[in-house]
Amino acid sequence: xxxxxxxxxxxxxxxxxxxxxxxxxxxxxxxxxxxxxxxxxxxxxxxxxxxxxxxxxxxxxxxxxxxxxxxxxxxxxxxxxxxxxxxxxxxxxxxxxxxxxxxxxxxxxxxxxxxxxxxxxxxxxxxxxxxxxxxxxxxxxxxxxxxxxxxxxxxxxxxxxxxxxxxxxxxxxxxxxxxxxxxxxxxxxxxxxxxxxxxxxxxxxxxxxxxxxxxxxxxxxxxxxxxxxxxxxxxxxxxxxxxxxxxxxxxxxxxxxxxxxxxxxxxxxxxxxxxxxxxxxxxxxxxxxxxxxxxxxxxxxxxxxxxxxxxxxxxxxxxxxxxxxxxxxxxxxxxxxxxxxxxxxxxxxxxxxxxxxxxxxxxxxxxxxxxxxxxxxxxxxxxxxxxxxxxxxxxxxxxxxxxxxxxxxxxxxxxxxxxxxxxxxxxxxxxxxxxxxxxxxxxxx
Numbered sequence: 497x498x499x500x501x502x503x504x505x506x507x508x509x510x511x512x513x514x515x516x517x518x519x520x521x522x523x524x525x526x527x528x529x530x531x532x533x534x535x536x537x538x539x540x541x542x543x544x545x546x547x548x549x550x551x552x553x554x555x556x557x558x559x560x561x562x563x564x565x566x567x568x569x570x571x572x573x574x575x576x577x578x579x580x581x582x583x584x585x586x587x588x589x590x591x592x593x594x595x596x597x598x599x600x601x602x603x604x605x606x607x608x609x610x611x612x613x614x615x616x617x618x619x620x621x622x623x624x625x626x627x628x629x630x631x632x633x634x635x636x637x638x639x640x641x642x643x644x645x646x647x648x649x650x651x652x653x654x655x656x657x658x659x660x661x662x663x664x665x666x667x668x669x670x671x672x673x674x675x676x677x678x679x680x681x682x683x684x685x686x687x688x689x690x691x692x693x694x695x696x697x698x699x700x701x702x703x704x705x706x707x708x709x710x711x712x713x714x715x716x717x718x719x720x721x722x723x724x725x726x727x728x729x730x731x732x733x734x735x736x737x738x739x740x741x742x743x744x745x746x747x748x749x750x751x752x753x754x755x756x757x758x759x760x761x762x763x764x765x766x767x768x769x770x771x772x773x774x775x776x777x778x779x780x781x782x783x784x785x786x787x788x789x790x791x792x793x794x795x796x797x798x799x800x801x802x803x804x805x806x807x808x809x810x811x812x813x814x815x816x817x818x819x820x821x822x823x824x825x826x827x828x829x830x831x832x833x834x835x836x837x838x839x840x841x842x843x844x845x846x847x848x849x850x851x852x853x854x855x856x857x858x859x860x861x862x863x864x865x866x867x868x869x870x871x872x873x874x875x876x877x878x879x880x881x882x883x884x885x886x887x888x889x890x891x892x893x894x895x896x897x898x899x900x901x902x903x904x905x906x907x908x909x910x911x912x913x914x915x916x917x918x919x920x921x922x923x924x925x926x927x928x929x930x931x932x933x934x935x936x937x938x939x940x941x
Contacts, residue, residue: 522535522536523536530709531729533711534713540716541716545715547710548611548629552568552569553604555607562682563691564699565699567647567688568609569610569611571643575638577636586642589628592625596621598625598628600629607819612881630732634731638693650688651685651688654684654685661761668765674745675748706734711730714877715877750923750924756932763827763930764838764839765827765928766926767826768924768926770919772818773886774817774892780911781915782907783859784916785814785815796849798810801842805841807837811827843922853912859908867904883897
């Protein structure tokens with residue numbers, strides 16, 4: 497089970513299977529039980545996509561129980577006890593979804609956890625799959641045998657990741673930039689072993705609650721049907737008490753971490769906490785990051801590191817906005833003997849960009865590419881569903897998509913310079929290198 501790291505540019509992959517030029521009519525309401533609902537009617541195909549998300553992500557893992565959020569959401573379909581229809585086994589649940597050709601996916605990220613469902617919109621299939629989804633959300637039985645199996649699989653994945661330099665680098669990077677904050681904590685074999693069934697039951701009871709549910713729907717249904725479906729999904733969920741406040745993200749101290757590894761290349765990550773969801777600088781950073789390292793072969797980092805010097809096959813930069821300041825990250829791989837040189841080129845390129853900002857030509861190319869390619873990022877109900885969930889969970893404006901291109905076009909050079917300087921401070925950047933051992937002089941300090 498891996499943390500996902502969604503870069504800023506990936507956050508604009510918000511799609512629907514309808515005309516990209518048409519205004520997106522997101523309807524939204526709050527149910528009497530407190531659940532927030534976002535709905536888009538799309539009658540182009542006889543399908544319905546549904547997402548139910550909760551403030552139940554990895555940042556809510558209790559001390560010593562890292563991995564609990566992921567284990568809980570993964571175990572929702574291991575059995576059902578109580579509610580209408582009696583008890584169900586894991587096999588009956590999975591067969592129930594398969595019998596009506598419904599697809600169900602679940603997962604947990606740093607902030608949120610939840611379930612997505614794709615079903616036919618015909619009443620028989622739709623009603624059967626939604627009833628099953630509602631029961632697994634409200635009445636999971638968490639059988640001990642299924643829990644032990646999920647823990648075993650999770651531990652096997654953790655052990656495998658410990659052999660991969662990219663996974664080692666990512667974990668060390670999050671620890672370096674977040675210190676003791678929950679964003680830094682990742683599941684370990686010890687933390688997974690410590691999780692009991694009582695922990696899973698208590699976590700589910702505390703976090704899978706109606707008043708903090710965010711429901712997104714897009715598909716071949718009416719507003720009236722959407723209201724009925726949303727009410728059905730939360731009808732048997734409890735009301736939850738206020739969650740404890742999480743600690744603030746501390747001002748990072750920067751520094752360098754080197755971890756020896758037998759891989760032929762060094763895996764390098766550089767960054768720091770940078771931006772929250774809804775930050776006013778989002779669009780300026782979107783444009784600036786495209787120029788710095790988010791634009792692939794047309795970015796400055798690629799030009800300096802790969803094209804001019806051949807120090808890496810690929811190099812990138814990105815922002816991952818979260819409920820609290822999410823990471824800014826630069827990443828690359830290079831031959832071990834080139835580590836020092838590659839690092840210096842990256843740092844020099846970033847420093848020059850922060851000092852001088854982008855050129856007028858770079859700004860035009862970036863904005864033309866971002867706005868011109870936007871239609872390619874809005875091509876499926878599945879993409880739209882995920883990003884409607886993002887809009888709902890993080891309380892972004894409902895017209896966010898409609899205004900996206902216009903806000904990108906409105907960004908000026910001065911906006912980019914100011915935003916980068918507000919959110920990237922070279923002295924606070926942490927560097928993690930997995931592969932090359934520390935030079936003798938550094939190791940002796």
